[in-house]
Amino acid sequence: MPIMQDSREATMAGRRSDGSPVKRPLSPHLQVYDMFQMSSLLSIAGRITGAAWAAGLVLMVWWLLAAASGPSAFATVQWFMSSWLGLLGLFGLSAAAWYHTLNGVRHLAWDAGYGYQIQDTYRTGRWVLIGTAVATVLTWLIAIIAWA
């Protein structure tokens, strides 16, 4: 085994059954899994939607700063948000936000020790997907009614 370059490698040092030292692998990366089974797909989506939401917060910051700046800055935000690109972005963000929220509830249940049976994870996964679709449609119904 080569000399350690990083202190974290200490936690990767292990032994084979014959006692010879071995360097255990890092946590497996995306391509290790079948990415399109529900368990890994929803897990990966949880992280992606969280990162997408971080980008979405930029829109909230822009919206608040524009409202504080005055009517002309606010008009620019309104123009962007009601453009095709803006609407598409907002629709994607709303779906990502609802998914991350509902999947987060699923994670909280896991943290509390519930729902670890494989059939439970598939069932709650389907609930999250259905819930995301329903909540996103409801959000846009409210938006369209408010807009009209």
Added chain:
Amino acid sequence: MSNDYANNTTMRSPLGRVRGLGSAKGGTHHWWMQRVSSMALLPLTIWFALSAASLAGASYETTVAWIARPWNALLLLVTIGISFQHTASGLQVIIEDYANQEWLKMGAILAIKAICVLAALASALAVLRIAV
């Protein structure tokens, strides 16, 4: 059953291996704060998403009046603070998982924290300027 470590080809014990990593006093704090902030964000996010949807196409005057209402301003400030805290900790975990260079990891985490603090303060100041 012989001691598993009797056959070790080195003299390093498991304790020796982890020595030098520093104490683990704060090991669960980051994880726990992610859970706490996610629980706080659950009602706040539902409130904000439905409020933002109902403000679709609203005029400048309507929007500013909505932000200026005391309860809305208060909940906006809380939502801004916890959202950016939760975002910074979430992005930090992504960086820690995938960045394999120490300088890149540290630099990216510091940059994310700086951006999140600046964005949170800017948003909070905007709300206060409208509401106060």
